[in-house]
Amino acid sequence: MEEVSKHSVHTLVFRSLKRSHDMFIADNAHPPNRDAEADKVKIACKVKDQYGMVQNLTATTGHQRTADDLHQETREESQGYEQGYEEIPAHIQPGHPYPNAPGVPLSEHTARQPGLSQGGVQQVLRGLPPSEAQLQASRTAPGIEDIQRKAGIPERIQPPGSRALVAVSSGTKNSAIVPRKAPTMPKPKWHPPWKLYRVISGHLGWVRSIAVEPGNQWFVTGAGDRVIKIWDLASGQLKLSLTGHVSAVRGLAVSPRQPYLFSCGEDKMVKCWDLEMNKVIRHYHGHLSACYALDLHPTIDILATCGRDATIRIWDMRSKACVHTLTGHTNTVASVKCQSAEPQIVSGSHDSTIRLWDLAAGKSRATLTNHKKSVRSVVLHPKLYMMASASPDNLKQWKFPEGNFMQNLGGHNAIVNCLAVNSDNVLVSGGDNGSLHFWDWRSGFNFQRTQAPAQPGSLDSDAGIFAMTFDHSGSRLLTAEGDKTIKIYKEDDEATEETHPLNWKPEILKKKKY
Numbered sequence: 001m002e003e004v005s006k007h008s009v010h011t012l013v014f015r016s017l018k019r020s021h022d023m024f025i026a027d028n029a030h031p032p033n034r035d036a037e038a039d040k041v042k043i044a045c046k047v048k049d050q051y052g053m054v055q056n057l058t059a060t061t062g063h064q065r066t067a068d069d070l071h072q073e074t075r076e077e078s079q080g081y082e083q084g085y086e087e088i089p090a091h092i093q094p095g096h097p098y099p100n101a102p103g104v105p106l107s108e109h110t111a112r113q114p115g116l117s118q119g120g121v122q123q124v125l126r127g128l129p130p131s132e133a134q135l136q137a138s139r140t141a142p143g144i145e146d147i148q149r150k151a152g153i154p155e156r157i158q159p160p161g162s163r164a165l166v167a168v169s170s171g172t173k174n175s176a177i178v179p180r181k182a183p184t185m186p187k188p189k190w191h192p193p194w195k196l197y198r199v200i201s202g203h204l205g206w207v208r209s210i211a212v213e214p215g216n217q218w219f220v221t222g223a224g225d226r227v228i229k230i231w232d233l234a235s236g237q238l239k240l241s242l243t244g245h246v247s248a249v250r251g252l253a254v255s256p257r258q259p260y261l262f263s264c265g266e267d268k269m270v271k272c273w274d275l276e277m278n279k280v281i282r283h284y285h286g287h288l289s290a291c292y293a294l295d296l297h298p299t300i301d302i303l304a305t306c307g308r309d310a311t312i313r314i315w316d317m318r319s320k321a322c323v324h325t326l327t328g329h330t331n332t333v334a335s336v337k338c339q340s341a342e343p344q345i346v347s348g349s350h351d352s353t354i355r356l357w358d359l360a361a362g363k364s365r366a367t368l369t370n371h372k373k374s375v376r377s378v379v380l381h382p383k384l385y386m387m388a389s390a391s392p393d394n395l396k397q398w399k400f401p402e403g404n405f406m407q408n409l410g411g412h413n414a415i416v417n418c419l420a421v422n423s424d425n426v427l428v429s430g431g432d433n434g435s436l437h438f439w440d441w442r443s444g445f446n447f448q449r450t451q452a453p454a455q456p457g458s459l460d461s462d463a464g465i466f467a468m469t470f471d472h473s474g475s476r477l478l479t480a481e482g483d484k485t486i487k488i489y490k491e492d493d494e495a496t497e498e499t500h501p502l503n504w505k506p507e508i509l510k511k512k513k514y
Contacts, residue, residue, distance in 0.1 A: 207480035222249025348375035423473030430465030
């Protein structure tokens with residue numbers, strides 16, 4: 001058995017390096033002995049491949065250049081070198097495409113060819129097939145408009161109706177964008193200011209809900225004292241008190257087709273009151289926690305309720321059966337609204353989302369996630385196919401049926417508990433600190449801000465507006481407040497555009513906040 005020769009680590013490492021060097025030397029360096037004939041063949045192939053079309057062309061500058069002209073130019077160039085020009089290295093021949101770079105010498109025939117003139121270019125173009133020649137002749141640099149139209153940029157940046165004007169220079173295809181005036185907010189419609197003209201007291205707790213009956217003769221309120229009170233709208237006198245709830249009454253609705261009053265509260269109870277007998281005739285059992293809001297469908301005999309169990313329940317008004325339990329919200333559902341057109345159910349929740357529900361299918365049709373904080377109120381416009389939602393970050397307007405975002409109404413820096421809108425496009429928002437903001441619906445302009453006066457003897461912390469509604473004429477605004485009162489506002493009849501001018505300045509529209 002042969003003994004294995006032992007080598008030092010140093011010898012083994014250098015032996016490995018030598019083998020690696022020999023293996024890859026051809027890729028990283030030129031061999032020392034190159035074949036000159038092979039190099040000439042290689043260069044000739046490259047010349048024929050890259051310069052074959054123009055290799056034998058002669059430049060024309062009005063007359064045919066002769067051999068004498070070439071000799072004269074050669075003599076002038078040699079005189080220039082003698083006068084102090086730096087000599088060109090020997091390995092770079094005249095006519096080399098890269099005169100400042102080292103390279104291999106060209107063939108004698110190629111080196112004799114002068115540079116191409118404009119006439120030579122035209123001769124090359126005439127030699128091309130007609131389609132390619134026309135393509136080369138008509139090829140121009142694309143303008144900004146062409147590039148944007150190809151990429152679809154204008155459609156993505158702004159709608160087609162608001163694009164900048166484009167001026168096309170005569171005789172060219174290059175386009176220049178003409179700067180246009182920045183878009184500004186449209187001038188809002190003038191609305192008379194609203195003023196407080198009546199304060200009604202009688203409840204012993206926070207007034208949490210309010211509703212006006214279809215005949216516009218009386219209205220009903222529910223409060224934390226567990227009592228439902230009916231008031232005369234014209235005089236403000238108390239007409240009736242209904243007891244039956246064992247906790248705060250959070251939602252009220254009066255049916256336009258039956259003499260029924262519906263109420264819900266924090267006791268998980270949903271009650272139907274017969275106003276002819278002034279007593280409860282139906283209970284709707286099913287909510288697992290406090291019930292916060294309810295609404296009646298305008299054309300179908302169904303009732304929608306929502307609450308702290310994060311569900312919306314649809315009830316058959318007559319049979320008391322729960323038709324649908326709409327689930328999908330992940331937190332308290334604070335507001336629910338019904339309408340006859342699709343989507344028929346709209347809900348706002350403390351999970352910062354608004355959901356549009358398909359009543360027939362019993363499932364969510366769309367989820368609007370634009371709000372960053374809890375949505376405590378949703379209101380439907382009485383004439384337009386739109387709605388508004390309230391959150392501490394912004395008031396937002398939406399367009400049905402898909403829930404398309406329209407605009408932000410910013411500036412009511414408070415927890416907004418309630419919204420109301422009338423047919424004159426006056427939107428009102430009520431805050432948890434007793435602030436009232438009046439908005440023009442179309443332009444989003446805040447034309448009036450006021451603070452509800454606190455009832456004498458109440459605490460400053462009781463200054464909060466929990467519910468509000470317009471009467472059916474749209475001329476009276478009723479608010480339910482934390483100082484245990486109901487306040488009624490109306491438009492100032494003596495105000496005109498001259499006495500109360502619109503304090504509006506055109507503002508550049510900011511980027512929409514979704």
